Amino acid sequence: MQKTSIWAALLGVEKTTVHHVDTCPETGVLLARVTPHKSLRNRCGICSRRCSRYDRGEGPRRWRTLDLGTTETYLVAHAPRVRCPEHGVIVAAVPWARHQAGHTRDFDQQVSWLATQCSKSAVTVLMRIAWRTVGSIINRVWKDTAKTFDPFADLKRIGIDEISYKRGHKYITVVVDHDSGRLIWASPGRDKATLRKFFDALGEERSAQITHVSADAANWIATVVAERCPQAVRVADPFHVVQWATGALDEERRASWNRARKAAEENEPARGRGRPPKDAPERPDSQKATKLKNSRYALWKNPEDLTVKQKVKLDWIVQTDPRLGRAYYLKEGLRTIFRLPHADAVVALDKWVSWARRCRIPAFVKLQKSIVKHREAILASIEHGLSNGRIESMNTKIRLITRVAFGFKAPEALIGLAMLSLGGRKPVLPGRG
Template sequence: MQNSSIWAPLLGVEKTTVSHVETCRETGVLLARVRAHKSMRNRCGICSRRSPRYDRGDGPRRWRTLDHGTTETYLVAEAPRVRCPEHGVIVAAVPWARHQAGHTRIFDQQVAWLATKCSKSAATELMRIAWRTVGSIIDRVWKDTTKTFDPFANLLRIGIDEISYKRGHKYLTVVVDHDTGWLVWAAPGRDKATLRKFFDALGEERSAHITHVSADAAAWISTVVAEKCPNAVRVADPFHVVMWATDALDDERRAAWNRARKAAKENEPPRGRGRPPKDAPARPDSERAVKLKNSRFALWKNPEDLTDKQQVKLAWIVQTDPRLGRAYYLKEGLRTVFKLPLDEATEALDKWVNWARRCRIPTFVKLQKSIVKHRASILASIEHGLSNGRIESMNTKIRLITRMAFGFKSPEALISLAMLSLGGHKPALPGRK
């Protein structure tokens, strides 16, 4: 039973000799005493360079490995220190675990796989560790994963966006590859300095190869993109552009509602003291204000998605409030631009700008200035068929991961979990190809 050729595969270790296996009488855990092969001894724990031994260290150490059946299992070995020419005195590397880790590589691999596939409670209960420990393991596994592949390889068309991951205005900046759909980079923050870190990691040569960048109209994104890859085509996200029109329409709806409420108060005769009786008839202007207040979804939704009741309400708005009806048609006119071919869309967008400029609705007069400012990127989205839809889908998945990542000590662990889950290089279960 003490044969190393049997125990080494069972424990999932390589380049390691298993000298003795026993059960601890006090705790009931399985202890496997191991030592590295001669070729793996006296190497720096960081760079793996062979170095002279410094001392024997602080005595034997334990590394948690996968359970043997239902029994907790640990590897026990000496932890000598070496003197590395680059890193100084440091604990020697071992083939079964990462530097400064208390778990074996095979244990880390299984935890990382569970974190990307299972719930928080399932992963922690099965592996018998705390959720914060899972965050540390994921961070180690992702750092090792990046050593085996280049996340920026063949990067041509990217989408940039930000997502909130914590209360208190805590944001992540995320970059997605349009061609593969993979998350290629993420970092805490949403400003120019944060985005510059991505382009610095990408390098000047590969930044020059970027052909398209899709994003919303945030100034901090467009400034850095123009600085780092000026030859790239900047594409405005159609969803955000239509959302500007929807917000302008909603501002006008609230203004119409307030006008109706004000008219109701001016036309209402003086009341007696106390509340009116329940069966008292509603004032006509007061009823109109209520209808306008509850018309938000009839104005927001696309015409093909309206219910019968909402269609009736929309027709009532167009007949009774021409100004609000004009604002609705402006919103729909801008949305229609993105459905047209480029030549027709260019002409339609110019006509829309002229219409909005003289519509006498302040919110849309202001909106057309933004449309003129971003006209080139809006037409580029129509020409190249790009949008931030893929990035918004990625953000939805990251929000789900964020819910799981509550309890992680740092945003780096959340980013590592997101990259492992969505970066196209998911961890595999130990022993599977």
């Protein structure tokens, strides 16, 4: 093998001639002077179309490539400009790097692989680059990866949700394929305009092929889904529905606690100045307020998950505060409906609505109106066995990625890292895939 071929293999470049390799005396880095093969010269940096040369550019440029051993290595070549009929005067393409990138393709590929597998400090120390540079690399690697496959192929059942990625109400809207479990689309924002971008990318023909859409009860999601794919069955997420009931139960618990506190203050006799003695007996109403304050988890948890102490507290609540006990049974009744067969669930849901409507607990009277409004979507989740469970699992993974991606300048880098990690197209190490 010739010397130039050996250097080309070591540097990981193709269709490139290696002319000379030496060490920079000032910095000690390795500099490899290269030129593209004749067939790849004078091509547009964006469309790779052969063009007429405009000038020689601003002199030699450097591209960071993978280290050789422990030595930092750069490719050095002239960067002439060409005149493209479509893009005008632009820097000519080179086979070893993307347009306007200061790193080679192999370098980008290794950084993106490390970012999906390692910690932030491991990537930056090993590759000797700043974390914001990692974000830029991930962004362009994902853009290139997205061109190589169709994320919307055979898309039938989708789930839509949003996740917060930064303080100040910064959200990302995510779309997941229920059948493959892949993250297929994500974009900054949480509104109708953001979701319409997804359906614009999907297209009218494929939007018409969507059969099921699961989501929470957000109006902006329901509006766009009804507008772009009205034939799809809209499915309410059971977790969010039960969460509504849990919120109503907690509202009633706080109301009961405040009533007990107020009763304790009204019945407490006048006392002197200063703190009461340590051995002073606590009034019964005050004891009730304290127990109600600390009963949140006994009321929230599923009956099968209660500890012995929590079961005792729950029995005490049912006996001493029938109204709060009734609110607890309403919450559990709604949760039980999602375990029933569809035919039984239809009857049970109507009975639950009737019960909540006349329960005289304001939080549940208000809740039953929301249940009636979303009745069809709730029953559809039972009939088709769909929920946002996959999306909630995906959101948990994205939250972990968000912690890793802290410090990226723009959300596009975070989205690129999430898509590379969860979109079914994970990067591979150079020379291994």
